[in-house]
Amino acid sequence: MTYIPPIADQKFLLDHIVKLDQLNGHQGFAGTSPDLVDAILAGVGELAAGVFAPLNRTGDQIGAKWSPEGVTMPPGFREGYRAYVEGGWGTLAAPQEFGGQGLPLSLATVVMEDLGSANMGFSLVAMLSAGAVEALPEHGSAELNALWLPKIVSGEWPATMNLTEPQAGSDVGALKTRAVRQADGSYRIKGQKIFITYGDHDLAENIVHLVLARTPDAPEGTKGISLFLVPKFRLGADGAPAESNDVRPASIEHKMGIHASPTCVMAYGDNDDCVGWIVGEENGGMRGMFTMMNNARLNVGLQGVSIAERATQAAVAYASERIQGTRAGAASRDPVRIIEHADVRRMLLRMKALTQAARALAYYAAGQTDRASRGDGAAKARIDLLTPLVKAYGTDVGEEVASLGVQVHGGMGYIEETGAAQHYRDVRISRIYEGTNGIQAADLVGRKIGLEGGHTLASLFADIRRDSAGEAVLRDLVDACEAIASRLQSASADDRMAASYPFLTMLSVATCGWLMLLQRRVAEGDEGDPNFLAMKRAAAAFYLEQIVHEAMGLQAAAAAPADILYSVNEEMFAT
């Protein structure tokens, strides 16, 4: 049940995939010495392992509790959150003018990964604020940002994202919450939101909601959506939370997992006294929302990595202790630890390979985001292309690895006390929220493969090909992806959507295969812990020899037109 931060792999990725040395102190990033990077990795690891991880089971068993007075967090969470705020862990990548440290997002990625591994339900409070910290500087007015951002950055006033309504889930344009402009430039907000993560809690003295709503004469659909900052408490003259703002959690959901995370139904303006301030222009709310959403999508993909890491650690530990059965074909009839059995090792190595590959993709994306934020157009295009892959493939990996983790534990994996079951239940939401993985696949084939007239995708293929001489299967997979993408660009919308998910998986595996190959080459040197390097080589080999090959099996699905799907109707499905 303990958690050990995977510092060696994180450091390896920061050095060789993110290439942090290119970022530190350049392009307006604050400077960091290698010592400072090490201190950050060690420090957040300590917070995660020492404070967040011990609260993981409490969070699951007790969970967040709702009452008419609001949401109460499980015991220990207030103290845990205070440690997070006091350590300044939310400030790393925030702008220095708002109290942030101005460091690359790649470093903040380590923070989110560790906290997510330690306690996914708890870490969401930090994740949501990170989205606001990206969106407000870009879209909010100077006055608004001066008033609110420093407290969001510090973590004293955590932020939330309010998009979903009962009729508006994946289709956010269907939302109905109203915002009416007042004489003083503020707005009155009225409406109901659902699935609001950390919509209410008792961790902090204020909560800053970022709420999508429509002004009375707004056009239909996404073109008529505006973004508002709506606090739980309005501020007094001294800048401290004072008056209640007519915002109320109406209930919380009873979910399969992440019980610590209060998923709220939020009621805004029941008494017509809910004030909000606009972020950006009227009807321009989608831009701010996309900033938040893209940040959140990368962080949700990272949650898949977080749980995969934790589940793998637990499985390795269990398999190294549990004694059961003799090894097939061995001379000795003495029972062995189950890590000695080939099929258990296959599961463990698969877990390692998938986790390392998904982490490499997420960290690579963070590095590209850092470059994009400093004006690198090619990096911007690439991160736009990769965002759906990070989110969908990262969380698909999270579920598969958590399931393997249960399996390695055998019967004990199904018993809640072990913790393997909680990882499996917790991670399942990650394939759904922040745009289901199907939505990610639609985004990939509907918009991303055509970016820059197809150049963005072609340049990714070119990079992979350049580095993969002699890797026949990886090259085959890239060829297959290119052929499918070329067909999809001129295919009907139905055919594109029918192929979207298998194609997303193929392209993700090709990209991860490339990143694992690059790492294997580094690991063939002898710089670093020999055990770590040996595992890196084995994980890369397993990924390239087996998982890349598996993805080739998806070719038929990615090449199949939609005909077969529409050959059956609802009545036939019901037989």
Added chain:
Amino acid sequence: MTYIPPIADQKFLLDHIVKLDQLNGHQGFAGTSPDLVDAILAGVGELAAGVFAPLNRTGDQIGAKWSPEGVTMPPGFREGYRAYVEGGWGTLAAPQEFGGQGLPLSLATVVMEDLGSANMGFSLVAMLSAGAVEALPEHGSAELNALWLPKIVSGEWPATMNLTEPQAGSDVGALKTRAVRQADGSYRIKGQKIFITYGDHDLAENIVHLVLARTPDAPEGTKGISLFLVPKFRLGADGAPAESNDVRPASIEHKMGIHASPTCVMAYGDNDDCVGWIVGEENGGMRGMFTMMNNARLNVGLQGVSIAERATQAAVAYASERIQGTRAGAASRDPVRIIEHADVRRMLLRMKALTQAARALAYYAAGQTDRASRGDGAAKARIDLLTPLVKAYGTDVGEEVASLGVQVHGGMGYIEETGAAQHYRDVRISRIYEGTNGIQAADLVGRKIGLEGGHTLASLFADIRRDSAGEAVLRDLVDACEAIASRLQSASADDRMAASYPFLTMLSVATCGWLMLLQRRVAEGDEGDPNFLAMKRAAAAFYLEQIVHEAMGLQAAAAAPADILYSVNEEMFAT
């Protein structure tokens, strides 16, 4: 949340895959008219939908409760169980001399499927008794069977299987429970068992435990295991339960799912007053256990089908109602039901195809079991070969389909009220109990592919090839399976085990592809409901064109030697 028994597909399989007409009234089976078969399908469907299904959520939310006095089942379960017993649903395939109806197991398979779909946690009480009803007539003495079997067959005294102990899970030979012979021929039993499904409950006036134990001078390992019948209450002179038999549930487990099913730690003979009667010979207990286990493995594979069916029904219903988003590329901007979106249809059709394929495999296996039980040696060999496939592939499908079911529901899938999450949690145990799926894979490559010097497997390949002219991908998959099997037969134990799981999946898909192909040919005719036939053709086409192709992607894994797994050690895994 409703459940509709899939009678059309069940009937189709009984007719065209089981070929029930060859069994009814022949070879010692009781005769059934088509009307009687229809009545059985309708009757058990009514019990499942009307009585078991409404208790599914109660079972999950309230669950079985332990106290020092024993286990209390959730409200409604006593009445539900009474309906099952009074309907005689446990008696179908039992021998007529013990109060059974002497019908083919293939018909009892429908009963187990429906009850498992309706309420998996509840259906286990029936499943466990079925194992005893197979084992006792074959291995128990006439006297013992006369006394106990009729009440087990009727369901009045449900049976359990007691194998596992803390140190003896997959390695059953390590068990320590003791049995000491008394002057009257009975035995005193003493020991502790864990993970005992329905080890205690308040559904019936007695419980009949079948317990593996060792006599004092027994040899080590599985060769020294004997099987005992150990009731909860000993019988009085009138044959009714009288005296307590010093059997006690010490606790129950807190599990991820199947909360209705009490998973007990059982204490036998704490007061040295636990009496058991031997089933078969001393040290011959493994034979009886294998009979029970093989039956249970087929039924657990069927649980995967049960939950896949239920999850698919729920997803189809939700997707047919939930309105969200416009259809990509459509002229109309009106939002549509999500079943109109291509990627949602892909998920639904995949669910249908996997469910129908796994059902076909399970029913085919039941038909072969019926033939084997009447002396058909080829059928016996084939069912031995297929048992690990039914168990492992059936439950792998169960998990995948239940996960897709959650996904189709989007955010609602993660909320417990929908029911999709319960299916996902419930079905997860099926890949673990009755021999983990890894154990099934080891059984396949360790024992089953070599049956009859390889002839059993060769004859399956020959059957598939005979029927698959023109099906290039299926033939490729059979060729690939044959090549791998041939290599594995002479490979080292490590290499065999390393390849076992991917090979099991490939062989399962090849077999299912064959059964789907046979069904597609029938469905190309026009006999039956046109909607059902259209879905059958689409499901078969999807399976043959996409899923069979996917399995080809496992070739590299199934061909890889174990070297890579043993290139890393425990210390490396921990980095």
